[in-house]
Amino acid sequence: VQQVPALDPIALGILHHHERFDGRGYPSGLKGEEIPQEARIICVADAFSAMTSDRPYRGRMSADDACDELQRFAGAQFDPEIVGLFIDEVQRRPPNDEEQSGLAAALADPELQARRSGQEQILGQAPFALTDSLTLLYSHRYFHEALGAQTHRAAVQSTPFALIVVELDGLGDLNRRDSYAAGDAVIQRAARAVHRAAAHTGGVACRLSGKRLALILPHMDEAGGRTMATGMLADVGEVDVRLRPAVSAWRAGDLPQDVLDRAWAELGYLRVSSP
DSSP states (O other), X not given: OXXXXXXXXXXXXXXXXXXXXXXXXXXXXXXXXXSOHHHHHHHHHHHHHHHTSOBTTBOOOOHXXXXXXXXXTBTTTBOHHHXXXXXXXXXXSOOOHHHHHHHHHHHTOHHHHHHHTTSSOBTTBOOOOSBOTTTXXXXXXXXXXXXXXXXXXXXXXXXXXXXXXXXXXXXXXHHHHHOHHHHHHHHHHHHHHHHHHHHHHTOEEEEEETTEEEEEEETOOHHXXXXXXXXXXXXXXXXXXXXXXXXXXXXXXXOHHHHHHHHHHHTTSOOOOOO
């Protein structure tokens, strides 16, 4: 979304529109007014649209029934103030069947369906890949989205998060010596350990590059991150490459790149100033 200049101002709202007002949503577990206002608005509008649209497994709700559902979950899933304003607007200008059927017909357009399914490029860009096909971890691009979201949450809540980057040193030599299949097998084995660590901690596991994996650990300091990295490498076990971990943690005032740069520095790729 940030690649489209007209949509950049609402990118953060789109990223966080699955947060819940009670703090039980994702990707960052934001709560109440910690959630960007745009995201709280999109959450209500998206839910209303879903409830009042036909689905293969159910018919659409009436606008009144959908408003009742929004009211029922106000304060838990939705911002109650935004729900109230939204319901007032729906009651003042109720959507008619023609508007709703027109939207459904537009969304059913074959060209749009092909684009949404990834059969075509949109706006000249390749379809956004959420996951890496080899490891099934989140992709490089999603990593940067998640890192930005965690940095925002940390700044709002004044609680840290840790970042672990694991480099598979010698992967190129293994590929040349034994085949790319051997290298892929090592990457997948390491990725499974990173995924297990993410599942255990509520973290976000990503493939950062060809030979690097990353794990974002919410609500964890650097010491906790180092303990997690040690356990994660032990979980991988003996492999034909050297696993080099780097750990950094968010500090007050950090931008996302600051957290990543300290990990790069620990791996020997950057010089960063001491705190």
